[in-house]
Amino acid sequence: MAPTPLTMPRTRKPVPVHNLKVTRKGKVKKRFFLWRMRRVFYVAALAVTVGAAGLIYVLSQVELPVDPKVAPVEEQTSFICSGEVQANCGASNAMAQLHGTEDRVIVTYDQIPQVLVHAVLSAEDKDFFKHGGVDPMGIARAAYQDLKGDGVRQGGSTITQQYVKQTYLNSEQTATRKIKEAVMAVKLEQQIPKKEILTRYLNTVYFGRGAYGVQAASRAWFGHDVQGLNAGEAAFMAGLLRNPNGADPYRGPMSLKEAQRRRRVVLVNMQKEGYITPAEFKLYSSVSMNPLDPNVASTERFIEPPPKASVLGENVRGKEWGSEYFAEYVRKWLVKEFGTDTVYGGGLKVYTTLDLDMQKSAYDAVTSTLDRPGDPAGSLVALDDQGHIKAMMGGTDFTNNQVNLATGTQGGGLGRQPGSTFKAFALSDAVKQNYSIRSVLPSPAKIDIPLDQCPNGTKEWSVRGGPGGSMSLISATKNSVNTVYAQLMARLSPRSVTDMATQMGVTAKVKPVCAVVLGGGEVSVLDMASGYSTLANQGVSKSPIAVTRVEFPDGRVKTYGPDQKQVLTPIQAGRVTYSLQQVVDGGTGKAAAFGKPAAGKTGTTQNNADAWFVGYTPKLTAAVWMGYPDSLKSMDDVHGIKVQGGTFPAEMWRKFMQSATADFDTGTFPEYPAEELGAGNVLDPNMGTSGVIVSGESSIGATATTQPRVQTTQPQTQTTAPATSTPTTVPPTTPTTTSPPATPTTTAPATGQGTGTGKGKGPANSGN
Structure with a gap:
């Protein structure tokens, strides 16, 4: 009987000779699995090599848009000072401030208190002075903290990466943007020192209330210069960095709670890093000692109320005597002289002729005479023998009526017969x-x-x-x-x-x-x-x-007579x-x-x-x-x-x-x-x-x-x-x-x- 497919004996497929390996006893030994997968590994190695070459190419092609050493100066707030200020016009002695969408005052690294540096590093990048622009361990640590949910939310980006993103890139969440951000951060750290990067970051980052940079933020939140910050205030500001509006106590109970939580977390990190003592932690994290609640008495309040929106900025000195009309007169002159961009972002220091004592005298003279409901209005202008405007009483309520009675049609009012x-x-x-x-x-x-x-x-x-x-x-x-x-x-x-x-x-x-x-x-x-x-x-x-001198951030000075x-x-x-x-x-x-x-x-x-x-x-x-x-x-x-x-x-x-x-x-x-x-x-x-x-x-x-x-x-x-x-x-x-x-x-x-x-x-x- 002839064999059928079912009865025919099975035979193995012949093994290629080159795959056979013979032992000393003459037995045939099969090769290892890795040898059989060598082609796959070859292809993978080739892919890695090509990828590395591509990455090197990308690194070589991605350029910083502007050499940081010659980058244009960031927009800065301009300051108007009254006549008694003859030098160093700034946030602490200005009668008015002018800024556009960004209120910013540039400070140097030496002007930034170490307590604020420590607070920011504790909140954002504790290894800033150790890594090379990108911190893999920081990314892992941030991911772990986010999963635990017991810390300030972190994204793993270093301060250098944050600075690169806000200065050169956008906020889109794509792999391409993240790669460019990391590459540019590495290149940036190769070009400028760490302290310079940190200074630039702290001068540009947004802290809420229209304040960009630590100096403007310190004045917006606490009413004093950045040099006066204590550990509690510094921790509060550091806690604002990720989402300033979300931690503004004046935005409601949830924001108040979030502000308290962030301040405490930053202080915890500062204590861990040895920047503050346990006693300081207890003092500055205390809600009763440093209340963030806006409903407490003004004498106990930790932060200032939000400033009122004004083209002249908040807290115009002498406004109770009508100085806002003079400040507005100066603002209009500055815009005509230098243009809007320079006035609102050029960081000008403007020295004016106004004598606040004479301004008060002018205001009192008018309002003490015309002091009954329904009285006519009055205006007074005083000039000294050098042509300096020493007083300009143009009105009594600038907030509701900005017509300057002292300047006639130029101030928005009527010309009057003499x-x-x-x-x-x-x-x-x-x-x-x-x-x-x-x-x-x-x-x-x-x-x-x-x-x-x-x-x-x-x-x-x-x-x-x-x-x-x-x-x-x-x-x-x-x-x-x-x-x-x-x-x-x-x-x-x-x-x-x-x-x-x-x-x-x-x-x-x-x-x-x-x-x-x-x-x-x-x-x-x-x-x-x-x-x-x-x-x-x-x-x-x-x-x-009205203006005797204007100083520019680059050292230029224009004088007027x-x-x-x-x-x-x-x-x-x-x-x-x-x-x-x-x-x-x-x-x-x-x-x-x-x-x-x-x-x-x-x-x-x-x-x-x-x-x-x-x-x-x-x-x-x-x-x-x-x-x-x-x-x-x-x-x-x-x-x-x-x-x-x-x-x-x-x-x-x-x-x-x-x-x-x-x-x-x-x-x-x-x-x-x-x-x-x-x-x-x-x-x-x-x-x-x-x-x-x-x-x-x-x-x-x-x-x-x-x-x-x-x-x-x-x-x-x-x-x-x-x-x-x-x-x-x-x-x-x-x-x-x-x-x-x-x-x-x-x-x-x-x-x-x-x-x-x-x-x-x-x-x-x-x-x-």
Whole structure:
């Protein structure tokens, strides 16, 4: 029977000869498994070799985007310091801070306290000074801690890796990003020292509350510089690094609990590493001794409340006296000068002119006078003899109303009519054209001046406000007589007067119409202070400045001084000053007298909507305005009286000057012989000149005995003398004389209660 597949004997597949191994006895021995798998191992070895080569290639190709040694400076907070700070302007002495989305102040390694370094290392990377950028053991340790769940959550990344990620990479969770992060960390540590890496990290990492870097964070959370941190504060800050918002006690009970837990864990690690003693651990981890709860009393609170959002930063020094308006004025100037990026991220140190003591004096002078509900607003600007803005009272509530009343339209408000304070510029132009302040002109109760004599828009200029008779420019200034100054404008020309105002410091564009002498234009309080300061500076115009020096982080320094121009000679300025001294020495501004040499001018506009006093001592000039900010509402009944420049504004000016000059010598005005003061041409040969009486002069220019200096805080009632003649269109013709009439036409004092009609805005009043 033939064999079938089922009955056929099985035979093994022949074994290749090269796989056979014969023993000494001649028996065939099979080769080991590893020998049989040699091809697999070969392929695996080849793969490892290729992978290693690829890794080496990657290492060689991954570059740091910027050489860390020449990396651009991180964005830094800029600081604005008031005038008493002359060096080292910074977080501890600044009146205001400016920063964009990142509040950052760069510090060096030596400025970082070791207790903070120890806290950060304990929380983030205890082997930082040992590894080469990547720490495999740290990764394993972090994984173990995360699994246990009893520590600060760790990701295994070293501080170097964290710095690389936040500086050069993004936060995407991919293998490629992690490889690049590790490679770049290794390369970074080959280029710069460990301390430099740690310093950069601590200057850039986010700590919450908009604070980047340890210095900004220390001030945001604790209100003091980083150098003052203790172990408890340092542990709290280190605990913020992984998730700042999640450990902010002010965000609710869960965040409070998390903040307490993180601080304790960091302190535990610090004790393990030997950075703090057990006693210190017990002290700083105690919730009762160092409470994080925001509901505890402010005296016991561990951290500060969150700062209020403000473009000027938190805690503006002197804000209770309105200093925020000045700081905002400086901020706008800085942005215009350097651009937004530099101002908010350039780490500037800005030295300003503001005197906080004078700022308080200005604020108190205004608010103690206008102290009742519904009162008008007031503003005051003071300049010293170097053009420095020493005080700027622009408002009382910057948080809710940022319109700066001191800077007019530039500050977001309305331009205000200056009233008779503009007469000082007409008088300055007159002496510049060599007219004598002794010149006599008629002073009728009303006068009409045709357009061909004085351009004033489209209407004949009708002006009221004179006692009758005639008087010199000195008396007309002292008593603010409108009809005399109307005639003066007709002789000088409006363009000449407005040009003089511009040269003296008024930056507003004032229309050259005749009514401008009675306040027909619109100016700011700063403008008027600037213009009058030219007279205080003996004819030298010095443009107001708020900043004297700006320092940059790289060591560059820019200094600033006022633009200066000799507008009037000293004797010309002296003639105007002499006339304005009479205003304070018994004239419409006698309520401004405060016992030291002073000169100034009152001003009141149409319907008493604006009231002014602008005056100066030899070393300090101040302008005061009051009115309703949003409208031209009449001030007919403020504290029971009708407001004029000689009432509340003069009183506020006096209060300010008394306080601001209490501790320094205001100086004395230069003295000139009477013949020099009165020198010059006459305005009207038919009227001639009066005598210059240094001690005083009557309302019509006649010699008078010295009028006593009156110092009062009470408003003065003004009356208008009845007209003694019919309105005139030209000065009356009388015989030429070089002395005033022997018999005055009237002895009633001029009150300046007339009106002068200008173009566009309508009538503009000028008065006390």
